[in-house]
Amino acid sequence: MDYLKATYFFDYGHKAIQHIVASFTEKSVKEKAIGIYLRVRDEWRYDPYSISLAKNSYxxxxxxxKDSGNCVEKSVLLIACLRALNIPARLHLGKVKNHLAVERLTEKFGSNELTPHGMVNVFLNGKWLKMSPAFNKTLCARFGVDPLDFDGENNSFLQQYNNEGSLFMEYVDDYGHFEDVPVEFMKRNIKEHYPHIFGTNDTTTEFKL
Structure with missing residues (x-):
């Protein structure tokens, strides 16, 4: 599989993506990966309450x-930027359970489980590493959780505990990795887990909770 190619979703030839990566082109591969990860993590606010089934949204x-995105959207953006910098990257999806500040999640989703949850696999120094750009630094500060940093050598995708040692997040299912954005799989997954938002025959493509 080609984890460097541009696709409909990873359209890194677009001027908006080229503008984001422009300041990283002269850096080392490791510096590129770390720098673009931090930029996507912090410059796009995490918003789990905006759900879309529209192809163009991804x-x-x-x-x-935009100035915000959910975990899948931020992962897609990061992958496009990495590929634009000639660094192989792919989308990884799973299901996570949040244990802190779950009242609104439960109210809106009917559950404290979020699915599909997106993260990124990046190929550096001969191995695939996991990283999650979802939670921006200001959001982490609000919930008393250290932001996920990435050092270019180790996985960085799970904030299991907050700073007080309380359970924060856990992965409860792993859907594997994908060369491109699996929109049809995501639609089925969302409708299956949140039928009260998107019924199986619902034609709505976007929903702001």
Missing amino acids: KASTIAA
């Missing part, structure tokens, strides 16, 4: 034009 250039 184009990297569409996401780049």
Whole structure:
């Protein structure tokens, strides 16, 4: 599989993506990966309450034009940026359970489980590493959780505990990795887990909770 190619979703030839990566092109591969990870993590606010089933919503250039995104959207943006910098990257999906500040999640989703949860696999120094750009630094500060840093050598995708030692997040299912954005799989997954939001025959494509 080609984890460097541009696709409909990872449209890194778009001027919006090229603008994001422009300041990283002269750095080392490791510096590129770390720098672009931090930029996507912190410059796009995490918003789990905006759900879309529209194909266009998952184009990297569409996401780049916003100031926020859910975990899948931020992962798509990061992958496009990494590929633009000639670093192989792919989307990894799973299901996570949040244990802190879950009242609104439970109210809106009917559960404290979020699915599909997106993260990124990046190929550096001959191995695939996991990293999650979802939770921006200001959000982490609000919930008393250290932000996930990435050192270019180790996995960085799970904030299991907050700073007081309380359980924060856990992975409860792993859907594996994908060369491109599996929109049809994501639609089925969302409708299966949140039928009260998107019924199986619902034609709505976007929902702001």
